[in-house]
Amino acid sequence: MVYIWRYIKKYPKLLTMDVIGGFFFVLVNLGLPTVFALMIDRAIIPGDVDALYFWSVIMLVVIIAGLLGRLVLSYASSKLTTRMIRDMRNDLYKKTQLFSHQEYEKIGVSSLVTRITNDAFVLMQFAEMMLRMGVNTPLMFIGSVVMIIITSPSLAWFMIAALPLLTMAIYVIAKKSKPLSEKQQESLDKLNQYARENLTGLRVIRAFARESYQEEKFTQETNTYMETSSKLFKLMGTAMPIFTHILIWMSVLIIWFSLGEIEVGSLAVGNLVAFIEYVFHALYSFMMFANLFMMYPRMAVSAKRLQEIDEMPISIDPNLDGITQSQTRGYLEFKNVTFAYPGETENPVLHNISFKSKPGEIIAFIGSTGSGKSTLVQLIPRFFDVTLGSILVDGVDVRDYNIKALRKKIGFIPQKALLFTGTIGENLRYGKYHATEKEIERATDVAQAKDFVHKTQEKYHAFLAEGGSNLSGGQKQRLSIARALVRTPDIYVFDDSFSALDYRTDAELRRRLKEVTQESTTVIVAQRVSSIMNADQIIVLNEGEIVGRGTHDELMKSNDIYRDIAESQLKNVSLEG
Incomplete structure (x- = not known):
């Protein structure tokens, strides 16, 4: 919750709108049963048509007010959660940019992808539900209980008797869901890892005819993920039937025991209808809050995984106040x-x-x-x-x-040439965004890449596939060298x-390198x-x-x-x- 609150509190206006919308929504929903009870007792049973029109207009006003409250609540909660997840992912991505090889090896690239995508999505779901239900459900429950006691103190004990059963069911479900959530996210990490390995190592897998082996590994992990998810969803799914049956039985018992009070005149029919509505609102709000509580362990697992990224110490100090010249x-x-x-x-x-x-x-x-x-x-x-x-x-x-x-x-050309999805020109300008066409031409010429670039119809606007997979190894190396040359670094x-x-291209490239590295160490x-x-x-x-x-x-x-x-x-x- 602390991790989520850090981002939600950045938007106080939207948070205020959310609280006001929720509060207004509760008042309207508690007001409707009261208006309906008065309509029954003062208009429908006496057969007073004028009174019926009057209370109908009052009810319409209340409904419209409730609709406005719901719209404000939905708008504010949606805005808050989308901005929260945007800021959260941006911060996590910025943090990963500071990671050294040590941090990447500790967490794993596949796990990082899962955390920034799936775990962040879990937090967004929880935050959305919390902002929609976290304000109005406690208020709705408290208000409904108060109205239940005011309407019929003698029948209120049904409500009190049901709460321990509901609380116990919630506690058991929440306790059992946490280890399942942890196992589910760990399994998802492995699925991403296997998928990444299979896609990047596809040629090796095919060369060794190990497709079946890789498929078996992936299938085993998907089965593990399916079994864990199935247990988790079944566990979470038991909540709704339990709450529904308790609500049905309570309604039946309330009507049964209220017949005597109606017969002696101590309870009006309208009040009975309102009482049942209050009970429904009380239990429904309790159920919604319980769903939020049951989602909490899964959210806590994801939040912990994201906080691990956020709080991980950086082994390479970026020294932001260090020397720049x-x-x-x-x-x-x-x-x-x-x-x-x-x-x-x-x-x-x-x-x-x-x-x-x-x-x-x-x-x-x-x-x-x-x-x-x-x-x-x-x-x-x-x-x-x-x-x-x-x-x-x-x-x-x-x-x-x-x-x-x-x-x-420094112009660093790694052992494994890496190009990014985009055009050849965009890749060459990666280290110097405002490089001129002349600078790019010279760099590709020195790197012996000019010939094959100019053979393409689009030349520097030719599109590269992910990782430059539509180029040969030698072409990727030459473009990587050209990218560093465009930057004109000191080293x-x-x-x-x-x-x-090949030896001829290697010799010619090294000969041409001397022309552009006279003021640099190579x-x-x-x-x-x-x-x-x-x-x-x-x-x-x-x-x-x-x-x-x-x-x-x-x-x-x-x-x-x-x-x-x-x-x-x-x-x-x-x-x-």
Whole structure:
């Protein structure tokens, strides 16, 4: 409730309208039985036509007033809940943008999607019902009980006798629904995870002919979700029949026991009708409030899951008040950097890494799989923070920068090229929204992407499917490189970004890169020696440690690991040729 209230209280005018509408609605609904009772006793039974018209007009006015109250209540509650869910999702999305890899791994991407969509929807449903029923049902119940006692104190005990039964039923249902709700949401997380894996890994699944296995996994989880949901909905569904039967039996007993009072004249027929109406309103409002109470455990589960996102501490401090400008451009230095993943401090991935680079230089990293190359370059834009030591960009520790200012200095081309749904031009302008056509043309030309872009009919307006799935791996890599070139950053980081390119395209692209990176440092992570042979400094990594550094020729003479990698690759190239 505290989590929901945080967003609802932002709109006091709508909240006031909701309360006024609910209060007015209650007054009207309690007034109708009273007017109807007076109509029966003073107009219908005496046969007074004029009085009948009079009370009919009064009833019509009351009905219209009730309609207005309901409209105000519906408008205010709908506006409040839609704005609440909009603000809530926006805040959650903004929070996830601050998450580092550590937070994403802790919660899971599939679970995050479920929480922001499904769990938020559960809160919206609860808030909608709370705003509609949370004000008028308690008032309706209290007002109805008061009118029941005033109308016929002798029959009021029927109402009092029914309340313990109703309360016990509500408590049992609410208690049993909470663990089922938790299990249901966890199962939905797994369903999203399996669906995501199946869609993104479709080619691998088909290549290994494992469709049946994946279908079986998904079917098992859907069955689990179905069984849990069925138990939950059956449990929640028992409430209405219980309340309905209690209401029917109470009506029968009230009429039965009221016959004696009507016979002796202590209870008028109109008052009996009004009494039954009051009982109905009392029990119905109690039932509606009970439904709200029974929804609470499910809402509490979803709210807890959303609060976990909202309250999760950020491992990478964005340092919003940090440095935004530097006096120099394109300088990079690692000072005795050691890095271990969170929770694995005894097993560092990188050990005591130190090197310097200045504008115009190309520094490359090579080594066996798992040597820490990609991890090292991910420390530059602070995807992770160093465990020991420091990284300096333009003479300033990266942790002292405003994180957005730091990342604007860096053009990061990841190992797996990722493009967004939209046009080619929109993707190229992702890092520089106001880039000119000339800048885009130059970037695609340097990245060897211009030819295939211009072959499409729409050129830069050509639409890309989700993830750029309508392009080849090499085309996606070239567009990713062009996207970074459009930005003209101080530091280029190529995390094995040439792996999908043929040797000729790779060589031409690297040659053209020198034209546009004269004032920037270029950092390259590569598996192929041919991609880094012309680097100013090549650093050889082995198990997270620097085991060699120098130019290609120097390392071929002095470093066994580099020489073995180079000879095996260059031999294969010559054999292929």
